[in-house]
Amino acid sequence: QITLKESGPTLVKPTQTLTLTCTVSGFSISTSGAGVGWIRQPPGKALEWLALIYSGGDERYSPSLKSRVTITKDASKNQVFLTMTDMDPVDTGTYYCAQETGWGRPLGFGSWGQGTLVAVSS
């Protein structure tokens, strides 16, 4: 059974840097073709894809957030991290990590974490 779980701060101040951790079980993020991404959702609004990293280290970023977002991984801990700089109140929302289910083909996000709510406020 594949599970993903997000963890990190629930509150950050404007201009601070957010770091979230996605702990994966049920598959190895080192397996060829494995991809894990981050998606966020402001309260009452649409899903927004942020970034994705593949097992081989290939990193993909949303063009609108590329200057602020970094995705990394620790294969030894089966974890994927999201760092977002210069946080603003508009970045408030639920942040999800999800498995890209195609094993190299971009089929979609088949398994999701429960999400973690991050508020940006002074």
Add this chain to the structure above:
Amino acid sequence: QSTLTQPASLSGSPGQSITISCTGTNSDVGAYNFVSWYHQSPGKAPKLIIYDVSDRPSGVSNRFSGSKSGNTASLTISGLQAEDEGDYSCNSYTTSRTWVFGGGTKLTVL
């Protein structure tokens, strides 16, 4: 990249069929058959219900079907049930090797 365009809301009665559209460009929806759909109940994580335009993951009801024509993908739900209520979002892979979601559609079962 811009958000894919979906109707903000739709409604239908139990037993009816409804179709949700998802319009993009020839750089995303129109470029590949890598369109997926998600159902999200309040307070829950999204659930994948369609991938590759029209394929269903194991365990997803065959009342859900997907199609695509040009730059517009569609999700059809037949035999509407109360449990189908919630938000539906489309997603597409793009020619920039990124992903983009739609604005989401709130479905109400009357």
